[in-house]
Amino acid sequence: MKLYALVFLMFSLLLHADTVFAQPEPSITEPRQIIFSIKSANDEEINHVLSSANNVLKFYGPENVQMRIVAYYHGIKALLKTNKDIALRVKALMLLDVEFYACGNTMRTKNIKKEELLEDTLIVTAGIVEITERVKEGWIYIVP
Template sequence: MKSYTAKLSLLAVVTIIISLFSTSMEAQDTGENHKIVFQLTDNDVKSQKALTNQLKNLTESWPNAQIQVVVHSAGIHYLMKEKSGFKSEIEALVKKGVEFKACENTLKSKEIDKLEILEVAGFVPMGIGEVVLKQEAGWSYIKAGF
Protein backbone atom coordinates (compact mmCIF):
# COMPACT_ATOMS: atom_id res chain seq x y z
CA MET A 1 0.00 0.00 0.00
CA LYS A 2 2.84 2.38 0.83
CA SER A 3 4.52 1.76 -2.55
CA TYR A 4 1.22 2.45 -4.35
CA THR A 5 0.84 5.77 -2.46
CA ALA A 6 4.47 6.67 -3.21
CA LYS A 7 4.00 5.92 -6.92
CA LEU A 8 0.81 7.96 -7.00
CA SER A 9 2.55 10.88 -5.29
CA LEU A 10 5.46 10.67 -7.72
CA LEU A 11 3.05 10.63 -10.67
CA ALA A 12 1.30 13.74 -9.31
CA VAL A 13 4.62 15.58 -8.90
CA VAL A 14 5.74 14.66 -12.44
CA THR A 15 2.38 15.80 -13.86
CA ILE A 16 2.67 19.15 -12.09
CA ILE A 17 6.23 19.67 -13.32
CA ILE A 18 5.25 18.87 -16.91
CA SER A 19 2.28 21.26 -16.80
CA LEU A 20 4.45 24.05 -15.38
CA PHE A 21 7.05 23.45 -18.09
CA SER A 22 4.38 23.58 -20.80
CA THR A 23 3.00 26.86 -19.46
CA SER A 24 6.42 28.49 -19.34
CA MET A 25 7.13 27.36 -22.91
CA GLU A 26 3.97 29.08 -24.13
CA ALA A 27 4.89 32.28 -22.29
CA GLN A 28 8.22 32.45 -24.14
CA ASP A 29 6.66 33.13 -27.55
CA THR A 30 8.90 35.73 -29.20
CA GLY A 31 6.51 36.32 -32.07
CA GLU A 32 8.68 35.06 -34.90
CA ASN A 33 5.69 33.44 -36.60
CA HIS A 34 3.44 36.47 -36.20
CA LYS A 35 2.85 38.93 -39.05
CA ILE A 36 0.61 41.87 -38.18
CA VAL A 37 -0.60 44.76 -40.32
CA PHE A 38 -2.22 47.79 -38.69
CA GLN A 39 -4.35 50.28 -40.62
CA LEU A 40 -4.51 53.89 -39.39
CA THR A 41 -7.03 56.13 -41.15
CA ASP A 42 -7.96 58.86 -38.70
CA ASN A 43 -6.28 61.87 -37.14
CA ASP A 44 -7.65 61.31 -33.63
CA VAL A 45 -4.82 61.71 -31.11
CA LYS A 46 -6.37 59.12 -28.78
CA SER A 47 -6.41 56.57 -31.60
CA GLN A 48 -2.81 57.39 -32.46
CA LYS A 49 -1.78 57.09 -28.81
CA ALA A 50 -3.56 53.73 -28.53
CA LEU A 51 -1.81 52.51 -31.69
CA THR A 52 1.58 53.63 -30.37
CA ASN A 53 0.98 51.85 -27.07
CA GLN A 54 -0.18 48.67 -28.83
CA LEU A 55 2.96 48.70 -30.97
CA LYS A 56 5.16 49.16 -27.89
CA ASN A 57 3.44 46.25 -26.17
CA LEU A 58 3.79 43.99 -29.19
CA THR A 59 7.47 44.78 -29.75
CA GLU A 60 8.22 44.15 -26.07
CA SER A 61 6.29 40.87 -25.91
CA TRP A 62 7.05 39.63 -29.43
CA PRO A 63 10.36 41.18 -30.49
CA ASN A 64 10.57 38.91 -33.55
CA ALA A 65 7.10 39.63 -34.95
CA GLN A 66 6.80 41.31 -38.34
CA ILE A 67 4.73 44.47 -37.90
CA GLN A 68 3.70 47.00 -40.53
CA VAL A 69 1.55 50.09 -40.04
CA VAL A 70 -0.20 51.36 -43.17
CA VAL A 71 -1.22 54.99 -42.82
CA HIS A 72 -3.67 56.71 -45.17
CA SER A 73 -6.54 59.17 -45.35
CA ALA A 74 -6.70 61.53 -42.33
CA GLY A 75 -4.26 59.28 -40.46
CA ILE A 76 -1.40 60.59 -42.61
CA HIS A 77 -0.73 63.35 -40.03
CA TYR A 78 0.67 60.62 -37.77
CA LEU A 79 3.67 60.37 -40.12
CA MET A 80 4.10 64.05 -40.98
CA LYS A 81 7.22 65.81 -39.69
CA GLU A 82 5.39 69.01 -38.73
CA LYS A 83 2.13 67.48 -37.48
CA SER A 84 2.96 64.21 -35.73
CA GLY A 85 3.00 64.21 -31.96
CA PHE A 86 4.67 60.79 -31.95
CA LYS A 87 7.93 61.32 -33.88
CA SER A 88 10.29 59.97 -31.23
CA GLU A 89 8.03 56.99 -30.49
CA ILE A 90 7.77 56.14 -34.20
CA GLU A 91 11.55 56.36 -34.60
CA ALA A 92 12.05 54.08 -31.57
CA LEU A 93 9.54 51.58 -32.98
CA VAL A 94 11.33 51.55 -36.34
CA LYS A 95 14.54 50.64 -34.48
CA LYS A 96 12.63 47.66 -33.09
CA GLY A 97 11.66 46.55 -36.60
CA VAL A 98 8.21 48.11 -37.06
CA GLU A 99 7.62 49.39 -40.60
CA PHE A 100 5.51 52.47 -41.26
CA LYS A 101 4.11 53.01 -44.76
CA ALA A 102 2.47 56.18 -46.04
CA CYS A 103 -0.08 55.96 -48.84
CA GLU A 104 1.01 57.77 -52.01
CA ASN A 105 -2.63 58.19 -53.13
CA THR A 106 -3.34 60.07 -49.89
CA LEU A 107 -0.28 62.26 -50.36
CA LYS A 108 -1.38 63.09 -53.90
CA SER A 109 -5.01 63.82 -52.98
CA LYS A 110 -4.00 66.00 -50.01
CA GLU A 111 -1.15 67.65 -51.93
CA ILE A 112 1.47 66.52 -49.41
CA ASP A 113 5.06 66.18 -50.58
CA LYS A 114 6.96 63.01 -49.62
CA LEU A 115 9.55 65.26 -47.99
CA GLU A 116 6.93 66.19 -45.38
CA ILE A 117 6.81 62.57 -44.18
CA LEU A 118 9.15 61.28 -41.47
CA GLU A 119 12.36 59.88 -42.95
CA VAL A 120 11.88 56.54 -41.17
CA ALA A 121 8.63 55.85 -43.06
CA GLY A 122 8.33 54.15 -46.41
CA PHE A 123 5.67 54.51 -49.07
CA VAL A 124 3.10 52.30 -50.76
CA PRO A 125 1.16 53.26 -53.90
CA MET A 126 -2.25 52.52 -52.35
CA GLY A 127 -2.80 52.12 -48.60
CA ILE A 128 -5.92 50.00 -48.76
CA GLY A 129 -4.32 47.87 -51.47
CA GLU A 130 -1.31 47.22 -49.23
CA VAL A 131 -3.63 46.09 -46.42
CA VAL A 132 -5.42 43.71 -48.81
CA LEU A 133 -2.12 42.26 -50.06
CA LYS A 134 -0.91 41.67 -46.51
CA GLN A 135 -4.15 39.93 -45.55
CA GLU A 136 -4.00 37.75 -48.65
CA ALA A 137 -0.44 36.82 -47.65
CA GLY A 138 -1.66 35.63 -44.25
CA TRP A 139 -0.97 38.69 -42.10
CA SER A 140 -3.28 39.42 -39.15
CA TYR A 141 -5.22 42.67 -39.60
CA ILE A 142 -5.81 45.21 -36.85
CA LYS A 143 -7.70 48.47 -37.31
CA ALA A 144 -5.86 51.12 -35.30
CA GLY A 145 -7.79 53.12 -32.76
CA PHE A 146 -10.84 52.31 -30.70
Protein backbone atom coordinates in the same frame (compact mmCIF):
# COMPACT_ATOMS: atom_id res chain seq x y z
CA MET B 1 -12.67 38.92 7.11
CA LYS B 2 -9.24 37.37 6.48
CA LEU B 3 -10.95 34.26 5.11
CA TYR B 4 -12.82 36.35 2.50
CA ALA B 5 -9.61 38.07 1.49
CA LEU B 6 -7.84 34.72 1.11
CA VAL B 7 -10.69 33.27 -0.96
CA PHE B 8 -10.75 36.38 -3.14
CA LEU B 9 -6.97 36.18 -3.70
CA MET B 10 -7.13 32.49 -4.62
CA PHE B 11 -10.06 33.11 -7.00
CA SER B 12 -8.17 36.00 -8.62
CA LEU B 13 -5.13 33.80 -9.23
CA LEU B 14 -7.30 31.17 -10.92
CA LEU B 15 -8.65 33.75 -13.38
CA HIS B 16 -5.15 34.59 -14.61
CA ALA B 17 -4.02 32.33 -17.43
CA ASP B 18 -0.96 32.42 -19.63
CA THR B 19 -1.36 32.84 -23.36
CA VAL B 20 -0.95 29.61 -25.30
CA PHE B 21 0.96 30.17 -28.54
CA ALA B 22 -0.36 28.88 -31.82
CA GLN B 23 2.09 26.74 -33.77
CA PRO B 24 4.62 27.49 -34.95
CA GLU B 25 5.52 29.59 -31.94
CA PRO B 26 6.87 33.05 -32.75
CA SER B 27 10.62 33.13 -33.31
CA ILE B 28 13.25 34.91 -35.35
CA THR B 29 12.72 32.40 -38.17
CA GLU B 30 8.91 32.30 -37.78
CA PRO B 31 7.96 35.84 -36.75
CA ARG B 32 4.38 36.91 -36.22
CA GLN B 33 3.51 39.14 -39.18
CA ILE B 34 1.25 41.92 -37.98
CA ILE B 35 -0.18 44.93 -39.75
CA PHE B 36 -1.94 47.92 -38.19
CA SER B 37 -3.58 50.88 -39.84
CA ILE B 38 -3.88 54.51 -38.84
CA LYS B 39 -6.77 56.26 -40.55
CA SER B 40 -7.75 58.95 -38.04
CA ALA B 41 -6.14 62.32 -37.41
CA ASN B 42 -7.22 62.15 -33.76
CA ASP B 43 -4.08 62.11 -31.59
CA GLU B 44 -5.73 59.80 -29.05
CA GLU B 45 -6.58 57.25 -31.74
CA ILE B 46 -3.10 57.50 -33.29
CA ASN B 47 -1.50 57.00 -29.88
CA HIS B 48 -3.79 54.03 -29.24
CA VAL B 49 -2.51 52.30 -32.40
CA LEU B 50 1.11 53.09 -31.49
CA SER B 51 0.60 51.82 -27.92
CA SER B 52 -1.04 48.64 -29.20
CA ALA B 53 1.89 48.04 -31.54
CA ASN B 54 4.30 48.64 -28.66
CA ASN B 55 2.39 46.18 -26.45
CA VAL B 56 2.60 43.48 -29.13
CA LEU B 57 6.35 44.05 -29.45
CA LYS B 58 6.81 43.87 -25.67
CA PHE B 59 4.87 40.62 -25.44
CA TYR B 60 6.53 38.73 -28.31
CA GLY B 61 9.86 40.53 -28.35
CA PRO B 62 10.70 42.72 -31.34
CA GLU B 63 12.92 40.01 -32.81
CA ASN B 64 9.89 37.70 -33.08
CA VAL B 65 7.62 40.15 -34.92
CA GLN B 66 7.53 41.60 -38.40
CA MET B 67 5.28 44.66 -38.17
CA ARG B 68 3.94 47.26 -40.57
CA ILE B 69 1.80 50.26 -39.81
CA VAL B 70 -0.02 51.79 -42.77
CA ALA B 71 -1.21 55.40 -42.55
CA TYR B 72 -3.90 56.58 -44.93
CA TYR B 73 -6.74 59.09 -45.12
CA HIS B 74 -6.49 61.53 -42.18
CA GLY B 75 -4.12 59.12 -40.40
CA ILE B 76 -1.28 60.27 -42.64
CA LYS B 77 -0.88 62.99 -40.01
CA ALA B 78 0.95 60.40 -37.88
CA LEU B 79 3.83 60.33 -40.37
CA LEU B 80 4.31 64.08 -40.82
CA LYS B 81 7.42 65.75 -39.40
CA THR B 82 5.27 68.58 -37.99
CA ASN B 83 3.59 66.35 -35.40
CA LYS B 84 6.52 66.29 -32.91
CA ASP B 85 5.06 64.19 -30.06
CA ILE B 86 3.75 61.46 -32.33
CA ALA B 87 6.91 61.63 -34.47
CA LEU B 88 8.99 60.66 -31.41
CA ARG B 89 6.84 57.58 -30.84
CA VAL B 90 6.96 56.61 -34.52
CA LYS B 91 10.76 56.97 -34.60
CA ALA B 92 11.07 54.83 -31.46
CA LEU B 93 9.04 52.07 -33.12
CA MET B 94 11.15 52.41 -36.27
CA LEU B 95 14.22 51.69 -34.11
CA LEU B 96 12.54 48.35 -33.30
CA ASP B 97 12.25 47.62 -37.06
CA VAL B 98 8.57 48.53 -37.36
CA GLU B 99 7.95 49.67 -40.93
CA PHE B 100 5.69 52.65 -41.54
CA TYR B 101 3.92 53.07 -44.86
CA ALA B 102 2.21 56.18 -46.20
CA CYS B 103 -0.59 55.92 -48.73
CA GLY B 104 0.44 57.54 -52.02
CA ASN B 105 -3.18 58.18 -52.98
CA THR B 106 -3.73 60.09 -49.74
CA MET B 107 -0.53 62.05 -50.29
CA ARG B 108 -1.71 63.11 -53.76
CA THR B 109 -5.19 64.00 -52.50
CA LYS B 110 -3.82 66.05 -49.59
CA ASN B 111 -0.90 67.44 -51.62
CA ILE B 112 1.71 66.01 -49.21
CA LYS B 113 5.28 65.79 -50.46
CA LYS B 114 7.68 62.99 -49.54
CA GLU B 115 9.91 65.57 -47.80
CA GLU B 116 7.10 66.28 -45.32
CA LEU B 117 7.12 62.66 -44.09
CA LEU B 118 9.32 61.29 -41.34
CA GLU B 119 12.59 59.85 -42.55
CA ASP B 120 12.43 56.11 -43.37
CA THR B 121 8.70 56.23 -44.13
CA LEU B 122 7.92 54.05 -47.11
CA ILE B 123 5.29 55.02 -49.66
CA VAL B 124 2.88 52.61 -51.30
CA THR B 125 0.43 53.39 -54.09
CA ALA B 126 -2.63 52.64 -51.96
CA GLY B 127 -2.70 51.96 -48.23
CA ILE B 128 -5.81 49.80 -48.36
CA VAL B 129 -4.27 47.66 -51.11
CA GLU B 130 -1.10 47.23 -49.02
CA ILE B 131 -3.20 45.95 -46.12
CA THR B 132 -5.24 43.69 -48.41
CA GLU B 133 -2.17 42.12 -49.97
CA ARG B 134 -0.47 41.48 -46.64
CA VAL B 135 -3.64 39.88 -45.22
CA LYS B 136 -3.82 37.69 -48.35
CA GLU B 137 -0.23 36.60 -47.59
CA GLY B 138 -1.29 35.58 -44.08
CA TRP B 139 -0.44 38.69 -42.07
CA ILE B 140 -2.63 39.44 -39.05
CA TYR B 141 -4.55 42.70 -39.36
CA ILE B 142 -5.16 44.30 -35.97
CA VAL B 143 -7.63 47.16 -35.59
CA PRO B 144 -7.40 48.43 -32.00
